[in-house]
Amino acid sequence: MAKAxxxxxxxxxxxxxxxxxxxxxxxxxxxVVKETFRLxxxxxxxxxxxxxxxxxxxxxxxxxxxxxxINIWAMGRDANIWPEPDKFTPERFLVKAxxxxxxxxxxxxxxxxxxxxxxxxxxxRMVHLVLGSLLNQFKWSLPDExxxxxxxxxxxxxxxxxxxxxxxxxxxxx
Numbered sequence: 001m002a003k004a005x006x007x008x009x010x011x012x013x014x015x016x017x018x019x020x021x022x023x024x025x026x027x028x029x030x031x032v033v034k035e036t037f038r039l040x041x042x043x044x045x046x047x048x049x050x051x052x053x054x055x056x057x058x059x060x061x062x063x064x065x066x067x068x069x070i071n072i073w074a075m076g077r078d079a080n081i082w083p084e085p086d087k088f089t090p091e092r093f094l095v096k097a098x099x100x101x102x103x104x105x106x107x108x109x110x111x112x113x114x115x116x117x118x119x120x121x122x123x124x125r126m127v128h129l130v131l132g133s134l135l136n137q138f139k140w141s142l143p144d145e146x147x148x149x150x151x152x153x154x155x156x157x158x159x160x161x162x163x164x165x166x167x168x169x170x171x172x173x174x
Contacts, residue, residue, distance in 0.1 A: 001140065003090075004032050008136040018132040020125055029132050031090035033124070034098065034107060037076075039088060040155070041109040044073035049115075072108055081106055100124060 007028045012018055051066045062068065077085040098104065100120060102112025110117035
């Protein structure tokens, strides 16, 4: 969080909302958003698909007409794709160009291809704008107990992913 706050202060100045036109000037904030979506996608599974023909994927035969579910939560934690997959490391997106459109199918929190979420462009812009503005206008800290024990980021599985232990943010304005 300190790196994102430093970038925001350096690029746009402190204590103001960021503008949409400034998102492109904030590569570390963009990396934080991508890493967040990698570890915590909006939903654990994409909408079901149906196999149009019998095919083989990685040694598994998928019969024609089968219902296929894509587990994007597991893809985001695949050690074959992501080094140290359970570690929050935004820097991984600074050294390799990965976008949300799923060109390489590494990061597809909004699906891919013809069935990609039509709200994706708006959602991505809004996450950058809100997160950037919150980080830039407030000083954030953890209560002493959480500082010692760490934040429990365990998720409770459902239609969407929510934290098993809800978090409460109490910002103090700078």
